[in-house]
Amino acid sequence: MTDTAIEIQNLVKYYKDFKALDGISFSVKKGEFFGFLGPNGAGKTTSISIITGLCNLTSGSVKVFGHDVVKEYRQARPLIGLSPQDFNFDPFLSAREVLIFQAGYYGVPRKKCKARAEEMIEMFDLGQVYKLDYRSLSGGQKRRLSLARALMHQPPILILDEPTAGVDIELRHFLWDFLADLNRKGTTILLTTHYLEEAEKLCDRIGVINKGQIVKLENKDKLIRSMAKDTIHIRIGTPWQEFNWLKEFQYQREEETGRISFFENKENLSKILKHFYDSKSEVIDLEIEETTLEDVFLQLTQKKQ
Ligand SMILES: Nc1ncnc2c1ncn2[C@@H]1O[C@H](COP(=O)(O)OP(=O)(O)OP(=O)(O)O)[C@@H](O)[C@H]1O
Ligand SMILES: [Mg+2]
Structure with a gap:
């Protein structure tokens, strides 16, 4: 495996005539906690959707641990756990089933899936809700379930698209501690957030995107110092x-x-x-x-x- 977890080169994305990504290039190192920041509509979710194969790129390339996300989708995709910006759970599944299906999808043996689901339910305090239809989950519970689902197959890379949007302070602090610990244990994390305090607290390096272009990419302290x-x-x-x-x-x-x-x-x-x-x-x-x-x-x- 290479030491580069995600490598993006000259990535361009058009939605019809609209250029959402205008040739962005950056890489995320293995073990890094990378903050991907930018105002609404800058192109963060579009980039993440391309990295995770949910959306086609127009030109350029993206590699995940050396695997091209288009040509080697099958190798690239399981290396990432994604907690998307919008919830996309199957409304007919229970929270527990969501977790088990996800791991099964990535080839985790059935028995292991069940054990892992119990572990996640315990860790994210989903014990009260796992028998319920996901539609009855609160916003905070959905966020926790989304993160638990992303982690089910123990991916080396975790991508979080605004994981703390709309969660209360207690849960936000729990998630911060949890993510910092996960990163310390070796998981590479790419995070988007509008809470700058969050990026300042967690991230090693920060890339700022604006109107489809990377406008700054720097070590967090250096970034602050250079513009301080x-x-x-x-x-x-x-x-x-x-x-x-x-x-x-x-x-x-x-x-x-x-x-x-x-x-x-x-x-x-x-x-x-x-x-x-x-x-x-x-x-x-x-x-x-x-x-x-x-x-x-x-x-x-x-x-x-
Ligand atoms: N499916 C789509 N079809 C057409 N335009 C799209 C589509 N998805 C995104 N866009 C446009 O591309 C641009 C980038 O959107 P994107 O969702 O990547 O931004 P973002 O940085 O994630 O913003 P936010 O912080 O609001 O989540 C926006 O102008 C958006 O309107
Ligand atoms: Mg977004």
């Missing part, structure tokens, strides 16, 4: 002077409050403090406003509008 514009607010207890060293920095001083705001990354904090110290100014208050992934995301996607 932290602000360091300082108040001094000694009289204000226009020190010469201030020219090195971008700053603004509010006359009324005496607050000095440095538009500098927090890496420069000790440098700034040392200058104040050397010029015998007493720093009496300090506050840092850090850039978040949300700020970065807005910068990236709005620029292209």
Whole structure:
């Protein structure tokens, strides 16, 4: 097996005349937790549908652990567990049957399917509902069932298309811990989400897609750092002077409050403090406003509008 879990090259997708994917290329490394972010309609679900063979590509190629998703569909597809954005359970099956059928579909022996289904029911707390028709499941239960179903055949790659959309805080935290643990144990995960806090917490690398194009692909911390514009607010207890060293920095001083705001990354904090110290100014208050992934995301996607 190669060390690349998913490799996408120059992928183009047209829906009739509409170009939904405009030549995207990126790969997801084995063992990675990859965040695939972008505004509504950017092309995330389309990409996922192509990776999982649910939708045809127009041109380009996608490989899953070296297997072409079109030419080697049979080898590629079982390597992925998918929890789709929209629920697509057979309305005539119980939750338990959904799980057993899924594993059977991927060739897991019947006895093993049943044991695994019990394990998943226990893990995702579906014990109260497994005898019921899936139509009576709550939104949160459906999300849990969708994840359980994706994991039934123990795939090396898990793709989650907005797994925490509309779930309550308790379940969201459970899912975060669960996914982080699964990834630590070796499962490669590709996740789309509109909760940037989620991507910030879980992902190693982040790809941002906008209007069918990848606009940024970077290690999460690097992405934030490269676009970061932290602000360091300082108040001094000694009289204000226009020190010469201030020219090195971008700053603004509010006359009324005496607050000095440095538009500098927090890496420069000790440098700034040392200058104040050397010029015998007493720093009496300090506050840092850090850039978040949300700020970065807005910068990236709005620029292209
Ligand atoms: N079956 C289809 N037929 C025609 N157009 C489609 C089809 N599916 C998606 N599209 C269009 O392709 C574009 C990308 O849609 P896609 O569902 O991939 O976006 P997304 O990034 O998943 O968005 P969201 O965050 O809203 O889920 C959108 O403009 C959408 O309207
Ligand atoms: Mg989508």
